[in-house]
């Protein structure tokens with residue numbers, strides 16, 4: 001950026017086509033050539049009070065601050081106004097938002113928490129930085145172009161042991177360096193994991209967040225909880241190191257949460273199962289090397305680990321979010337799967353699948369809470385900044401009521417989620433399965449509904465409409 005200094009009078013000379021400067025918050029921009037490319041049209045830039053003038057208020061009434069930070073626009077700045085200082089500093093990536101309700105209370109100065117320690121705070125800082133610096137640029141790109149996560153990024157996730165951490169506390173973390181060593185494996189708890197789930201959802205890239213190896217996160221627990229030691233020794237390291245990809249294949253056109261209605265069938269033939277059927281909405285399925293698959297057998301539901309190979313085919317499903325998630329329709333056509341790939345007892349697949357749902361559902365609520373928090377922050381920022389009818393949007397009571405409803409929802413979700421996370425920290429896997437399944441299921445439903453209502457800016461109940 002140029003260090004040149006100008007006076008207001010000097011800038012005022014440049015107020016015509018081919019020679020157009022403006023001032024935004026003490027910075028001088030030469031927009032002579034940009035004017036024709038301006039997404040808001042060139043006319044507005046030649047208006048009185050804009051061309052050659054200080055257009056700070058007009059600019060911030062129409063644009064997000066981030067516009068000025070984009071490299072193609074930042075380079076339009078040619079200097080600053082002598083004696084003036086910037087009064088609207090750009091948000092610093094990775095730092096705690098100053099927007100009210102823009103962060104969970106435990107991150108805000110002056111508030112207290114019974115759950116998070118200094119260690120969690122250090123971890124959160126590191127994780128936010130990692131996601132901002134390492135993950136965000138690719139997240140934004142892939143969400144847009146629909147391409148799957150790159151092997152290079154997967155390598156970086158493996159370096160910090162991201163997938164291993166996203167599987168929660170446990171023996172699988174032993175001997176691993178977590179996030180550069182900021183937390184010891186034996187200290188890692190569900191609040192650390194919650195921090196990861198929240199932080200990874202802050203870029204508004206919903207498809208990419210699922211593409212960020214969610215298939216492994218939900219598909220691996222049945223392998224290490226129920227797979228043979230040989231199967232675990234082969235598959236777990238491949239997946240955690242990012243060399244192989246995994247997807248959980250339960251849902252079918254015939255059955256979703258109604259797991260007992262699955263129709264994909266596995267029939268024994270010597271040392272093999274022969275699997276035939278289809279699976280739908282399989283996250284990461286397009287690039288998965290293995291499928292943790294729910295099958296119907298003569299003795300009841302059974303879970304099998306099916307490697308991609310002869311008879312396995314995947315095709316993309318068009319979803320409401322980005323194809324970067326790799327959502328697939330999977331077909332198994334007489335696929336021969338070694339009996340050694342059976343996960344858990346034959347006929348006991350329902351409990352293998354259902355016990356896995358708790359963690360998955362809890363994880364989903366964490367990422368939804370992360371996304372909703374960002375929506376609240378963005379809406380508060382924009383509603384304070386955007387001028388309509390000569391006033392900021394926040395001057396309109398209906399907008400304030402919408403914001404209040406959003407805040408009520410996010411705080412309720414956050415607090416319930418933290419309370420359940422605290423229970424998880426103090427329970428065994430089996431206790432969680434028996435005591436928290438109801439709580440977690442209800443929480444997930446509540447948080448998802450809240451997410452939709454917040455995204456649509458719904459008011460709370462009918463209170464206001466009735467009046």
Ligand code: HEM
Pocket residue numbers: 022029031038039040041044045050055058059062063064067068073076
């Ligand atoms: C360095 C100066 C400027 C840059 C880099 C810039 C850039 C942009 C960009 C990228 C957009 C697309 C929307 C967005 O991404 O937010 C936009 C829209 C717009 N800009 Fe600018 N702009 C500048 C100055 C101005 C000024 C001084 C005005 C004054 C009237 C203006 C008026 C508008 C309008 C009316 C729109 C359309 C907004 C809408 O559709 O809601 N811009 N501008």
